[in-house]
Amino acid sequence: xxxxxxxxxxxxxxxxxxxxxxxxxxxxxxxxxxxxxxxxxxxxxxxxxxxxxxxxxxxxxxxxxxxxxxxxxxxxxxxxxxxxxxxxxxxxxxxxxxxxxxxxxxxxxxxxxxxxxxxxxxxxxxxxxxxxxxxxxxxxxxxxxxxxxxxxxxxxxxxxxxxxxxxxxxxxxxxxxxxxxxxxxxxxxxxxxxxxxxxxxxxxxxxxxxxxxxxxxxxxxxxxxxxxxxxxxxxxxxxxxxxxxxxxxxxxxxxxxxxxxxxxxxxxxxxxxxxxxxxxxxxxxxxxxxxxxxxxxxxxxxxxxxxxxxxxxxxxxxxxxxxxxxxxxxxxxxxxxxxxxxxxxxxxxxxxxxxxxxxxxxxxxxxxxxxxxxxxxxxxxxxxxxxxxxxxxxxxxxxxxxxxxxxxxxxxxxxxxxxxxxxxxxxxxxxxxxxxxxxxxxxxxxxxxxxxxxxxxxxxxxxxxxxxxxxxxxxxxxxxxxxxxxxxxxxxxxxxxxxxxxxxxxxxxxxxxxxxxxxxxxxxxxxxxxxxxxxxxxxxxxxx
Numbered sequence: 001x002x003x004x005x006x007x008x009x010x011x012x013x014x015x016x017x018x019x020x021x022x023x024x025x026x027x028x029x030x031x032x033x034x035x036x037x038x039x040x041x042x043x044x045x046x047x048x049x050x051x052x053x054x055x056x057x058x059x060x061x062x063x064x065x066x067x068x069x070x071x072x073x074x075x076x077x078x079x080x081x082x083x084x085x086x087x088x089x090x091x092x093x094x095x096x097x098x099x100x101x102x103x104x105x106x107x108x109x110x111x112x113x114x115x116x117x118x119x120x121x122x123x124x125x126x127x128x129x130x131x132x133x134x135x136x137x138x139x140x141x142x143x144x145x146x147x148x149x150x151x152x153x154x155x156x157x158x159x160x161x162x163x164x165x166x167x168x169x170x171x172x173x174x175x176x177x178x179x180x181x182x183x184x185x186x187x188x189x190x191x192x193x194x195x196x197x198x199x200x201x202x203x204x205x206x207x208x209x210x211x212x213x214x215x216x217x218x219x220x221x222x223x224x225x226x227x228x229x230x231x232x233x234x235x236x237x238x239x240x241x242x243x244x245x246x247x248x249x250x251x252x253x254x255x256x257x258x259x260x261x262x263x264x265x266x267x268x269x270x271x272x273x274x275x276x277x278x279x280x281x282x283x284x285x286x287x288x289x290x291x292x293x294x295x296x297x298x299x300x301x302x303x304x305x306x307x308x309x310x311x312x313x314x315x316x317x318x319x320x321x322x323x324x325x326x327x328x329x330x331x332x333x334x335x336x337x338x339x340x341x342x343x344x345x346x347x348x349x350x351x352x353x354x355x356x357x358x359x360x361x362x363x364x365x366x367x368x369x370x371x372x373x374x375x376x377x378x379x380x381x382x383x384x385x386x387x388x389x390x391x392x393x394x395x396x397x398x399x400x401x402x403x404x405x406x407x408x409x410x411x412x413x414x415x416x417x418x419x420x421x422x423x424x425x426x427x428x429x430x431x432x433x434x435x436x437x438x439x440x441x442x443x444x445x446x447x448x449x450x451x452x453x454x455x456x457x458x459x460x461x462x463x464x465x466x467x468x469x470x471x472x473x474x475x476x477x478x479x480x481x482x483x484x485x486x487x488x489x490x491x492x493x494x495x496x497x498x499x500x501x502x503x504x505x506x507x508x509x510x511x512x513x514x515x516x517x518x519x520x521x522x523x524x525x526x527x528x529x530x531x532x533x534x535x536x537x538x539x540x541x542x543x544x
Contacts, residue, residue: 013099017141018085020126030070034085035103037144038062038070039122043079044542046515047072048494053483054109055515057542061110061118063148066100074497076511082122086141104149112151118144164189165199169211169323176215177239182208203320216240217253218304221286224262231258254302271383273365275350281363284385285344289362291332292348293435294369296525297376300393301386307340315485315519318527337361346383370435370462373397373529397530404533405445411540417476418447422518423484427492428465431474435462436522437482440532450476471501479507482518514539 018034030036040060046053048071049064056075064070072079088103089096112118125140168185185208186196200208216238223234235246250258267283289307290298296318298305310327313319328336334357337345342362347355348369358364367379374394381390405412418441420432432438433456441447442457449457452474456464466474481497484490496502507513516539521528 012091013103014089014091014096015138015141015145016087016089017125017137018087020085020122020129021083022080022126023083024080028071028073030072030083032064032066032068032070032085034066034087036062036064036066036068036070037082037084037086038064039082039084039119041080041082041119043076043081045075045079046497047075049108051487051491051494052108053490053494053515059111059115059119061112061148062108063103063110064108065102071494074494082126084122084125084141084144103145110148110151112147118147121147161189161191161195162199162203164191165196165203166323168196169200169204172212172215173324176212176219177237179239180212204323205321212239213249214253217250220246220250220258221254221261224258225286234258269385271365274368274371275352275355275366277355277359277364277366279359279363279365281365281383282343285383287341287343289328289337289340289342289345291328291330291346292367292369293523294348294367294376294525296523296527297373297380299527300377301380301384301389303384303386306342307337316523316528317520317531321527332358334358334361344383346380369524370460372434372439373524373526377526393526397526400530400533401443402445404537405443408446408537408540411537412446413477416447416478417450417453418442418478418480419450419453419474419476420480420482421471421474422482422522423489423492423496424486426486426488429468429471429492429496430463430465431456432463432482432522433457433459433461435524437480437516437524437532439524440529440536441480447476447478450474468496468499468501472505475505475507477507477510478512478514479505480514480516482516482522485519 038061040056040058042058043056044058045056047056047062048054049062050068054060054062056079088099090099121140121144125137125144128137128140168189171188172180172185182193182197185200186193189196191199197208200206200211204211206214220234220238220240223229223237227234229237231247232243235241235243238246240246240249247257250261254261261284268280269283270278270280272278286303288298288303288305290305291307291309293312295305295308295313296316299318299321304322305325307326307328308322309330309332310325311330313322313325326336326340328340332347332349332354337358338361345358345362345364346367347358347364348367349355350366355364355366365383367376369376371379377390377394378387381387420436420438420441422430422432424430431453433453438449438453439457442449448454453476481493483493502508516522521532521535
């Protein structure tokens, strides 16, 4: 892939500088007739290129193809940027011909670190404009393009290394019974050992040896539950040479000795679920299918689900933490679920017909995903026989959450209200209640729900569809606008943000509007809520 990019960029194209401008006034639209490079020196908001929105921050670079439409209407009034236009010529024929396609990547937005050289070169190019120094101008243009090109090569190299590490993870799953070292795995990936460990931990959330140990212990738990073999034999089958070391590691990681684990599993407990079923479940369920939008709740416990909605998980922050999750589809597929041979199914739906079908596969319990985070975690702790782990996590999370809001006292005024809005199912506008991003914003030391949102919370409503002309009745002092990944909903969002009703809102006039990726942040599960503790201050402080 790198060779193809290099060949296209270096050998097949020539570039001719057309112009460079420094823009600091409001142009609602720019239509490009040439390749265009934009470097933002200041400003924030949304830049829309051919109906696709991009978040603008200082230092962001955009490389835009000819015949594109750039919408600047949703940027702050204080924006400043350099606009460089140039023509690309292709050398495949006898005479050079204009080239209108992507230069070396389909990427539009770039962030080059460090960006000081890129900024300095751009400023030098601008200062040369009145001098008409052809050679220096074009030399700088080529340097700028080369910086972006090197950035893209680096990204592609990172992707190649990531793929190599992913292949070694597959290798681990096939040969975990054999002696494995980080040195051996890094050699298989053809990557330096320190780079291998860093990429591995990014992908899985664990160090390589910890991951191997967890995999061995997971398979040991299977054998403990399915056989009566001696511990020495089980230890050897999963890759531990020493029974005593196996026993010690099992206790360290799982929390109880192997024999006690086997005894507890054989016990049963009766629970009552959200929809009123009394269900007999294993006291320590091991093979769990979790189907619902709060899947990330499970990741704080010492058991990983074997099945879930993989499409939803693939868009989440925790996708690399469950790389081998099996897909049971959405709506949940009975055949796929049955093949996984679960010992428990947790189902965040109140459809009784689906429940009856699922309960024929394995013990099934329903969970209300719109319950508070605290209620859900405590229930799961009870069902998984990990009550203490649940309490420990809740205590730690509450302290971290309290600390975050206290640090934001200079940013959030007492009593400020917030609302979360989104378009979904096409052009239908929703205000969020007790699900998704919304409940994470409300705290005694943080934002307060807008009075209309408070009614949704009190009624335990996840969301409410509203007509656009009712928007002022639901808009808080701060508005968090969730951006859908669906084109029709994206278009509806952009149309709303250009409307008079939107511009009349106090939050909009005060520049207290935050654009948030719905596919990442519109979840209230424990994993995402922890991530938000770090992301929310950055969003609020940067925007301010």
